[in-house]
Amino acid sequence: MSAYIKFTALSGARNEDPLCYLLEIDEAKLLLDCGWTDAFEPEDLKQLKRIAKQVDAVLISHADIEHLGAYPYAVGSLGLNCPAYATVPVHDMGQICMYDAYQSKSDVEDFSTFTLDHVDTAFENMVQLRYSQPFSLSGRCKGITITAYAAGHTVGGTLWKIKKDTDEIVYAVDYNHKKDRHLNGTVLMTTEALARPSVLITDSYNANSEQPLRKIRDAALVDTITAALSAGANVLIPVDSSTRVLELAYLLEQHWAFNRVQYALIFLAHQSYRTMTLARTMLEWMGDGVAQAFSQRREVPFDFKFLRTLYRMKDLEKLNGPKLVLASLSSMDTGWSSQLLQEWCEDPKNIIILPDRGLPTSMTRRLYDEWNLNAPPIQSNGLRPSVNIELDLPMTVKTKIPLEGEELAEFLAREQQRREHELESLAKQRSLIEEDESDMSEDEGEVAEVANILATGFDIYVKDQTRSGGFFKQSQSYRMFPTYEPRKRVDDYGEQIDPAVYMRGEYQYALQQAAEEEESAQGPTPMDLDRIRPEEDKIPSKYITRETNLKIRCKVMYIDFEGRSDGRSVKNILPQVAPRKLILIHGSEEATDDLAGYCAETESMTTEIYTPHVNECINVSAATNIYQVKLTDSLVSSLKVAAIADYELAYVSGIIRFPQDEIPGLMSDQTPGDITTPSGTATSTVVPILDFVPVEDQRVHRPVIVGDLKLSEFRRLLQAEGFGTEFVSGVLVVNGKIVVKRTAAGQLTMEGQVGSDFYRIRSLLYNMLAIL
Structure with missing residues (x-):
């Protein structure tokens, strides 16, 4: 049976805004990602606020602000009260990401949009899953099964498969089919579990971009950094605090170790220590390269010797000479990256290397657009060089200053x-309590006296009537009301005193x-490393806001380390997945239209392609006319049931009748669909009955073949039966003379020489399907 499926983009459709989507399957409402910008403006979440209280489950795909930044705020302020699901690394790294974002905002302004308590509460509600682990939802989501698969973009990054009945929905955004140094590629094209879904929801972010080879990008990065440091310049790379920074840190650590570079290599983030500490525990979630380094060379992943992790600016200022700093946050609108940009941007020798393009309104995107406009054409290595930027930008600078003097x-x-x-309030409360106690009767006073005795540090002993001896010789097992007397901390001079108690x-x-x-x-x-949650800053401070003109005179260069598949790869991957319906999201207008046009022109792709706008609800149900009927016992007993997968199917021939006595006001010449309310909507909720048709009145029907057989599965069966098989251009060739292929409409056909082999292969094929 097919489900009723609707999809609504709350953010990130036909644009590059953060990702947040509502998927409705029958009565269940699933939230796919819950992204925000690091500006954390509540006005950006109007659509999410409208439906937050109705959501039944949240699926998080990556541990960055673009995918989960609004989740703590939605839990704390919008009434989002449902379980969320993510892999273990997305849960751990996502919590660190939100801690870092909160501290970055609190360093420069009185930030109260969400608190650390909101972050803790939100992530306590998150259910942690493993890859390829089917998980059945409950409540209104009963019957829905979700499964996480590797996306290849971030550690623990997820492609979600959502299944109900015969419908399979795949949510695949920000995936990477190529291997990184610390991650394997996605399994989107390699696992049969994700092939031919009913609906594929994917992004068109990189539809118009092309990437050079990884070794070219790696070489360009280290060469640019080496040249800048040798010239006495500082290098700033704005990064996120917990995901893609791992790839850059791993690459640069290897370069520093191999070449014995003497310049400082810094990762500056509020949660830098915890990020790298957690990364060391996620070996099983990383790629083959990290696993081999651990198993063969006994190298502990992310136990760096050259990269230093700092979390305060004054620690960085103590380091002399040129330095390379990986600083959070990646947008450069806030955090240490923003502060370093203000300090280093006026020196023409310094260089800012952008590993991603950033969100449309961010400082990173402004610098990328300026570089893209002024950079020379692509060189022989497939990259464009750095350029000197001369840009004056109005900027609002926020600063936190400790109070001094009179303040x-x-x-x-x-x-x-x-x-x-x-x-004084406590004293008043105590006096009221004492007055109430003074008015107690004598009996009540005795009761209070006994209570005071029980509250002391002594035990009450009960005499054992079965044993002889004095009262004080009783066994310790007869104690009652045991209490614990804490020992005072003492040294050689007596009780220890905490000087802070007596300090002003x-x-x-x-x-x-x-x-x-x-x-x-x-x-x-x-x-400190074990304590995940940061401590609140208790130093009294004030916040100052001033308008300034930021003069950018440094070098800027973009080298793609986003970790996403480029346009050419995406256009090769989608035909391999071969979805029945395709929804394109999270990409500019041009990129979305380009990818939609390519898919429409591709013969092997579906013709049902949707490119919704924000707040546009689309119906992607497999069947739009679904009816529910009751079967009589005589009809059920006559059915010939065929089993396929987890279902039992039968062809039904019967007569539909409506119980008129159960429909108020139904006339003899009316049907239930004729009954309407004053507003014109049907009010009949009576389920029709499907009754038995006598055999002599039944009409002969052509057999119906049901099933979605994968050629790879059929090939394994044929090989087990002793047939020789091979794939030639997507067609299965058996014994060199019989061809089994799938047409553009999805139907299986057999062609070849008629004989015993042909009929045997056809029989095996029929056995894997249901014939009604």
Whole structure:
């Protein structure tokens, strides 16, 4: 039976905005990704706010802001209250990504759109899955099974297969068929489980782009970096905090180790330590290259010797000489990358290397557009060189400054008044309690006295009547009301005293700053690495906003390290998947139309291609006229059932009748469809009955063949039966004289010399299908 399927793009359709889509399967509502920009403007989530409370499940495909940035906010503020599903790395790295984004915003403004508690609550509701692990949903999603497959774009990145009854929906965005240094390619074209889905939802982001070979891009990156550092320049590479940065870090660490580069290699992010620590635990999710390095050379993945992980700008300022910095966030609108851009952009020697194009409104996209406009044509290596940018951009600079002098004194005075007010409130509550206790009767006082005794650090012993001896010689097993007496921490001079308890406010902040400086010199402790959630900044500060003109005079170069399949590869992959219906999302108008036009002209592709706009709902159900009927017992007993896969099918010949006595107001010349309300909508909910037709009145029907046989499966069966088989241009050739192929309409045909082999092969083919 086919399901009723509708698809609505909430964001990221015919544009390159973050990804967020609503998929409706019968009564169930699934949210495919929940992306946002790192500006975190609630106005961007109008469409999500409208349906957030109705969503039954959320599927997250990648651990970056474009795919899950709005998830904590939706849980904390929009009423999204349903389980979310992701792989283990997407859960762990996604949480780090949101921590880093929160800290980056809190460093420069009074950020309250979402909190760390929202992040924790959201990720606690996330169910962690493994690749190829079918998981059955419950509630209104009952009957739906989801399965995660490797996307190849990020560690743990996911292609989702959503199945209900005979419908299979594949959600495949941001995938990469090529191997990276730390990841294998996607399984989209290599696994039969994803072939010929009912609906394929995929992106057209790279439909108009072409990538040079990976070794060319790697060589261009290290050559550009080496030339800049040798000339005394600094190199800035804006990166995300938890996903694609792993590829760049792994590549640069290998180059530094092989060539013994003496310049500083830095990964600067608030969660840099935790990102690399978690990466070391994800060996099974990474590619063959990392696994071989671990098994053959015993190299611990991402246990870097040359790359230093920092999380504060003042630690970076202590390093002298030219340096290469991988800084978050990738948009350069906020975070350490934005601050370094402001400091380094006016030096013509410095260079900014863009590993991706960024979102349309980001600073990264502005620099990419400027480079794309001024860069020379493609060179012999397939890349375009760096260019000197002269660009003046108006910019709003936000800064967080610790309070000093009179402002600090006023803040401390307000805090002291607040604490005193709290103490007064507590004192009033205690006095009221004491007055109530004084009014207690004598019996109540005795009860309270017994309660006080039980609250002390002593045990009450009950005498054992079966044993002799004094009361105080009883066994320890007869204790009642046991309590634990905490031991006081003492040293050779007596009880230990915490000086912070007796310090005034300004001394506490000075002590905290001194401790931070000591921590910076020693590096993070194992306890710091184990503590995932960052601590709140308790130093009193104020936020300053000023308008400035950013003068960019440095070099800019774009080298594609996005980790996505390019346009030529996508156009080769889609015909191999061969979906029955295709929905194209997340790409510019030009890229979407180009890919849709190519698919429409390809003979082996479906003709049902959809390119929806934002907030446009499309119906992609396999069958639009679905009816439910009741079968009588006599009819059921006469059916000849054929089994195929998990289903049992039968051809039915019967008479449909409606029980008129159950339909109020139904006249003899009316059908249930004739009954309407004043608004014109049908009100009949009566299920018709399909009754038995006598054999003499039944008409002979032509046999119906049901099933979707894959040629690769049929080939394995023929080989097991001793036939010689081979694929020639997508056609299965058996014993060199019989051809089995699939037509453009999806039907299987057999051609060849008629004989015993032909009929035997046809019989095997029929056995794998259901004939009704």
